[in-house]
Amino acid sequence: xxxxxxxxxxxxxxxxxxxxxxxxxxxxxxxxxxxxxxxxxxxxxxxxxxxxxxxxxxxxxxxxxxxxxxxxxxxxxxxxxxxxxxxxxxxxxxxxxxxxxxxxxxxxxxxxxxxxxxxxxxxxxxxxxxxxxxxxxxxxxxxxxxxxxxxxxxxxxxxxxxxxxxxxxxxxxxxxxxxxxxxxxxxxxxxxxxxxxxxxxxxxxxxxxxxxxxxxxxxxxxxxxxxxxxxxxxxxxxxxxxxxxxxxxxxxxxxxxxxxxxxxxxxxxxxxxxxxxxxxxxxxxxxxxxxxxxxxxxxxxxxxxxxxxxxxxxxxxxxxxxxxxxxxxxxxxxxxxxxx
Amino acid sequence: xxxxxxxxxxxxxxxxxxxxxxxxxxxxxxxxxxxxxxxxxxxxxxxxxxxxxxxxxxxxxxxxxxxxxxxxxxxxxxxxxxxxxxxxxxxxxxxxxxxxxxxxxxxxxxxxxxxxxxxxxxxxxxxxxxxxxxxxxxxxxxxxxxxxxxxxxxxxxxxxxxxxxxxxxxxxxxxxxxxxxxxxxxxxxxxxxxxxxxxxxxxxxxxxxxxxxxxxxxxxxxxxxxxxxxxxxxxxxxxxxxxxxxxxxxxxxxxxxxxxxxxxxxxxxxxxxxxxxxxxxxxxxxxxxxxxxxxxxxxxxxxxxxxxxx
Amino acid sequence: xxxxxxxxxxxxxxxxxxxxxxxxxxxxxxxxxxxxxxxxxxxxxxxxxxxxxxxxxxxxxxxxxxxxxxxxxxxxxxxxxxxxxxxxxxxxxxxxxxxxxxxxxxxxxxxxxxxxxxxxxxxxxxxxxxxxxxxxxxxxxxxxxxxxxxxxxxxxxxxxxxxxxxxxxxxxxxxxxxxxxxxxxxxxxxxxxxxxxxxxxxxxxxxxxxxxxxxxxxxxxxxxxxxxxxxxxxxxxxxxxxxxxxxxxxxxxxxxxxxxxxxxxxxxxxxxxxxx
Numbered sequence: 001x002x003x004x005x006x007x008x009x010x011x012x013x014x015x016x017x018x019x020x021x022x023x024x025x026x027x028x029x030x031x032x033x034x035x036x037x038x039x040x041x042x043x044x045x046x047x048x049x050x051x052x053x054x055x056x057x058x059x060x061x062x063x064x065x066x067x068x069x070x071x072x073x074x075x076x077x078x079x080x081x082x083x084x085x086x087x088x089x090x091x092x093x094x095x096x097x098x099x100x101x102x103x104x105x106x107x108x109x110x111x112x113x114x115x116x117x118x119x120x121x122x123x124x125x126x127x128x129x130x131x132x133x134x135x136x137x138x139x140x141x142x143x144x145x146x147x148x149x150x151x152x153x154x155x156x157x158x159x160x161x162x163x164x165x166x167x168x169x170x171x172x173x174x175x176x177x178x179x180x181x182x183x184x185x186x187x188x189x190x191x192x193x194x195x196x197x198x199x200x201x202x203x204x205x206x207x208x209x210x211x212x213x214x215x216x217x218x219x220x221x222x223x224x225x226x227x228x229x230x231x232x233x234x235x236x237x238x239x240x241x242x243x244x245x246x247x248x249x250x251x252x253x254x255x256x257x258x259x260x261x262x263x264x265x266x267x268x269x270x271x272x273x274x275x276x277x278x279x280x281x282x283x284x285x286x287x288x289x290x291x292x293x294x295x296x297x298x299x300x301x302x303x304x305x306x307x308x309x310x311x312x313x314x315x316x317x318x319x320x321x322x323x324x325x326x327x328x329x330x331x332x333x334x335x336x337x338x339x340x
Numbered sequence: 341x342x343x344x345x346x347x348x349x350x351x352x353x354x355x356x357x358x359x360x361x362x363x364x365x366x367x368x369x370x371x372x373x374x375x376x377x378x379x380x381x382x383x384x385x386x387x388x389x390x391x392x393x394x395x396x397x398x399x400x401x402x403x404x405x406x407x408x409x410x411x412x413x414x415x416x417x418x419x420x421x422x423x424x425x426x427x428x429x430x431x432x433x434x435x436x437x438x439x440x441x442x443x444x445x446x447x448x449x450x451x452x453x454x455x456x457x458x459x460x461x462x463x464x465x466x467x468x469x470x471x472x473x474x475x476x477x478x479x480x481x482x483x484x485x486x487x488x489x490x491x492x493x494x495x496x497x498x499x500x501x502x503x504x505x506x507x508x509x510x511x512x513x514x515x516x517x518x519x520x521x522x523x524x525x526x527x528x529x530x531x532x533x534x535x536x537x538x539x540x541x542x543x544x545x546x547x548x549x550x551x552x553x554x555x556x557x558x559x560x561x562x563x564x565x566x567x568x569x570x571x572x573x574x575x576x577x578x579x580x581x582x583x584x585x586x587x588x589x590x591x592x593x594x595x596x597x598x599x600x601x602x603x604x605x606x607x608x609x610x611x612x613x614x615x616x617x618x619x620x621x622x623x624x625x626x627x628x629x630x631x632x633x634x635x636x637x638x639x640x641x642x643x644x645x646x647x648x649x650x
Numbered sequence: 651x652x653x654x655x656x657x658x659x660x661x662x663x664x665x666x667x668x669x670x671x672x673x674x675x676x677x678x679x680x681x682x683x684x685x686x687x688x689x690x691x692x693x694x695x696x697x698x699x700x701x702x703x704x705x706x707x708x709x710x711x712x713x714x715x716x717x718x719x720x721x722x723x724x725x726x727x728x729x730x731x732x733x734x735x736x737x738x739x740x741x742x743x744x745x746x747x748x749x750x751x752x753x754x755x756x757x758x759x760x761x762x763x764x765x766x767x768x769x770x771x772x773x774x775x776x777x778x779x780x781x782x783x784x785x786x787x788x789x790x791x792x793x794x795x796x797x798x799x800x801x802x803x804x805x806x807x808x809x810x811x812x813x814x815x816x817x818x819x820x821x822x823x824x825x826x827x828x829x830x831x832x833x834x835x836x837x838x839x840x841x842x843x844x845x846x847x848x849x850x851x852x853x854x855x856x857x858x859x860x861x862x863x864x865x866x867x868x869x870x871x872x873x874x875x876x877x878x879x880x881x882x883x884x885x886x887x888x889x890x891x892x893x894x895x896x897x898x899x900x901x902x903x904x905x906x907x908x909x910x911x912x913x914x915x916x917x918x919x920x921x922x923x924x925x926x
Binding site for chain 3: 281
């Protein structure tokens, strides 16, 4: 095996162990004094509490954090491969801003309309998912002429769309009363406190689609790095790769952002860190990013719910606080070594 | 709004007393006697909750905290949320569970409260589900901003704490303030148009329409709210002139900015409120919380509207 | 199977770049395409590869228009080395060459792919660079690495019995030193000897004359002349098309192929032909 491949094996083993350890640690940690070992030695009357905390409070949070971390990291990897730009972020695809806009609509304009009250608390995630796919669809249609998608056009349109959504969201903010304003603010900072097993059930089908697409796209994305012409000459269906990539990003990011809120930096920083160790081969970077994203976000959530106990810091703040210095370090490093 | 003549005032009093009794009666659910260790109460969501002596209360909502302090039960509180801004020592002395609509289930559970008293509009829903599924009794308190609701709330909370005496006293206090308010309004009929400005955005006022706590307190104080739309809206100059407010009401914490922005607004100067520089600032939670202090706040507002210093 | 351009017209941005191009690339032959700057040589090769679509006319592979072939199928029969090959940054040389297998990679197991890639890396003279990152290589070395990748594409296709495909090379020796120029062109010739078709766009007339079985001269968007180098590369051609001086075309004693010495003495004002 070449150096790169054996390094990859080591990396996967390490990440696998870290993931399991992080999940166990997260399960063991929390504001209450419930510990993992309580599962085996339930302390009498505390048994019910143990069940509740571990199964219904911490459990879904940890799973949701892992899934979200993996989804955002994979989406970021695909974006960076597709745009051949290490600064590309899932948010550029317009998915996050569209989801935010749809969510703001529901939060601020409220529960008028029969379908909103029927969906109840699922109104926000459903609106977010619908919004994100609509946003992505619009961008794709705009950037595609005669069957050819221009990634540059998509990037520019994504930026413009993001600004426009932001403006519309701003209008809604102006209209919001205090409660709605607070809700929206907390949503934009992201939190796993609302994680439930049902929410995870809503998320999983989308993530399965995204995961399947990512597996298919790994080798083609390598070829795309050589530039689109060469990928075409090598026999890859370039336009289909682009559309499938955008679909994968939408499936990974839209539902996640809708359920959890906006969490930044994971999509940009994690693929970078992985590439530093194993190089640019997407067949390794995609799964490794998923694992590292899961580890980091679960760790961030554990911090978020214990740092300011009994209150809770929104997890987006933790990722921003940790992610910004990491991002700056990556930029400085790549500037020095001449990458990017 | 039409002013109520004197005999109407008496009917008001009677109505309020009836409400008190009704509220108390509704809450006189099966009891095993005075000073019982465990009771079952019915909260505003219709849930039957078994509560104990309530010595470690998590108080979620400024109005609830205020009421607990007013009942003298502050030592029984272990944690409050950040909307509990009155009394000032509440947030200083007690642990904070954060914003009431962004609670943390495990955080609250870690405090081992024996009762969680929460305003009905707290959240997020999944966290509330988790808390309701735990062994901690969770009791939701109705958040309607109306005079009857204030009394009902106070009675309800008092009954939970077995603080009958304090409760009755507080209720009477509230009723008394309401009576003073009614008398004042009877004696000083007014047709003052009052706009509540939440804040300025881009130098334009965000104004409360119908269905808001601000609207309710304005009407309580005897004024009328010329803003006929629902919820909050940003008004441009023309709309502001059209409404012709006699006075502007705002919250103390935002008063300097609002005052400066409004007085610099040409449209505002064409309104009676602008010409007389009638901008009234009062403490936010006291005014809008619809807690024990609100009747007194409404009275002060009524007095200031009538031109009398509070 | 032949790859041929038939009645090709190509317009871009309102300008007609190529017209009346009918050109078959025969198997077993090395076809060299030469011409002055801006004549349309690279465009011609791009049209032959399918990267660009002609405005008029068709490109046929074994009698079928390549526009009807899916990219995957086309990639088994032709591979192209473009002029603008991205640095491919942090990929290792060996990794990048293995990428040449493309969508056909599943035909070979990973070990066989590795062996094939190693062999090709050796053939292009990069065996010492196999585990180096692409961005640490010089321009010429990168060009050869991409050539290895292109060869890999055709080699993998051949493992299931497909006939050797068409190798399209756009200026493959532009960044090479003389020894490696020879190496690259030898590889091209070897591919032709195995039965594959080779089309090379070259600036260097001598190398074109030396390795081509068929020489095609493109001038002002159309084929000015084509044929074996001896008949095509005449003094008149050198003067008319390339603006070179009289007496610059010579004949190699041993191979009988023409070669050109554009100058005797740089400083002398020599007898120039009229401008082309």
